[in-house]
Amino acid sequence: MKYQVKVTGLGEDALAFLGEDDNNFIIIFNEDAPPELADLSVLHTKGELKEPPAVGDTLKICDKSFKITAVGYEALKTLPELGHCTIDFRGGSEPDRPGCIMVEGDELLPEDIKIGGMIEIF
Numbered sequence: 001m002k003y004q005v006k007v008t009g010l011g012e013d014a015l016a017f018l019g020e021d022d023n024n025f026i027i028i029f030n031e032d033a034p035p036e037l038a039d040l041s042v043l044h045t046k047g048e049l050k051e052p053p054a055v056g057d058t059l060k061i062c063d064k065s066f067k068i069t070a071v072g073y074e075a076l077k078t079l080p081e082l083g084h085c086t087i088d089f090r091g092g093s094e095p096d097r098p099g100c101i102m103v104e105g106d107e108l109l110p111e112d113i114k115i116g117g118m119i120e121i122f
Contacts, residue, residue, distance in 0.1 A: 002057065003121040005047035005083060007113065011039040015110040024090050025100070026108075028119060030083035041084075044119055049080040053121045059087065059103050062117030066103035074098035 008031045017023045029041040053059070053075070057068045072095035075085040079101075088096050091104030 001120060001122050002051040002053060003047055003049050003079070003119075005044040005119050007042060007044050007062070007115050007117045007119060009038075009043035009115060010113065011041045011043065013040050014042050015113065016040075018089075018108060018110055025086050025088040026113075027086050028084060033082070033084070037084075042113060042119075044083060046083060052076050053079070053101055055093075058120075058122055059101065060118065060120040060122075061087070061108060062112055062114055062119075064106050064108055064112050066105035066108075068101060068121075069093060069104055070095045070100070070102035072096075072098040072100045075101050 017025050027041045030046050031043040033041055053068055053071050055068055059066045059068055069091045070093055078084040086100045088100045088102045092102050095102055
């Protein structure tokens with residue numbers, strides 16, 4: 001296990017971009033995120049990043065699993081420091097933005113993300 005945290009809250013607009021064709025993503029952040037960022041984020045407990053996420057790893061959100069296809073250089077800094085990155089479900093071999101982890105797999109629906117569920121990278 002490279003990373004494991006528990007979902008503790010959902011910001012008011014945390015799921016606003018989930019399932020859109022052009023912007024299918026969520027933002028994750030430690031539960032102590034500033035209020036203006038917490039409103040847009042899936043909040044979680046603090047966790048230790050034991051190894052950097054890499055292409056081919058599995059990212060699991062609650063009960064849905066995804067294959068990591070690209071990792072932005074900024075996500076490698078912000079994930080261990082702030083528990084923060086954008087998880088983009090459109091896949092692709094290049095990160096859409098520096099703070100993105102690109103994944104592919106089943107569709108993640110708003111009802112799939114539950115408080116108490118785990119976010120894991122392995």
